[in-house]
Amino acid sequence: MTLSFIIIALCAGFALAIQAAINSQLAGALIGQPVVAAFISFLTGTIVLLGICWWKADLVVAWQHLPKQPWWKFIGGPLGALVVFTTIFLAPKIGVTNMLFFIIVGQLIAAMLIDHFGLLGMNERPMQIWQIIGLLFITLGLTIFFFGKKIFG
Numbered sequence: 001m002t003l004s005f006i007i008i009a010l011c012a013g014f015a016l017a018i019q020a021a022i023n024s025q026l027a028g029a030l031i032g033q034p035v036v037a038a039f040i041s042f043l044t045g046t047i048v049l050l051g052i053c054w055w056k057a058d059l060v061v062a063w064q065h066l067p068k069q070p071w072w073k074f075i076g077g078p079l080g081a082l083v084v085f086t087t088i089f090l091a092p093k094i095g096v097t098n099m100l101f102f103i104i105v106g107q108l109i110a111a112m113l114i115d116h117f118g119l120l121g122m123n124e125r126p127m128q129i130w131q132i133i134g135l136l137f138i139t140l141g142l143t144i145f146f147f148g149k150k151i152f153g
Helices: 003-029 034-056 059-064 076-094 096-117 129-152
Strands: none
Touching (some): 003 034, 003 076, 003 096, 034 076, 076 096, 096 129
């Protein structure tokens, strides 16, 4: 794993937190409708991605391969829409930090299962005891981060 990949991933984490806050504010400005804010988020994102595809990709050839794909390869977009909607809905209710705490724990558990079993066509990367211990430490650290005041008063 190179430093540049780590920096990109950290930037994506920043972007997710910033996106949740921005989209929550948009939902509030749209008379409290998170689903409309999620739609606008995906619409503007789609426009940006379409521009990048025209500039950098062979969109016509890629589209010709779509009919050959199994159905499950098309659920990434709906899952992404659900995540964006969820962040818009939850951020003002429980805060961006609390929301991301549970998202991160869910992501780590799902990612470990996907890697371990090679699910969804990913390469198998068997869980190591160190990863499990690390996940437990992360969970403990996040628990102290969020609930330390209640635990240690």
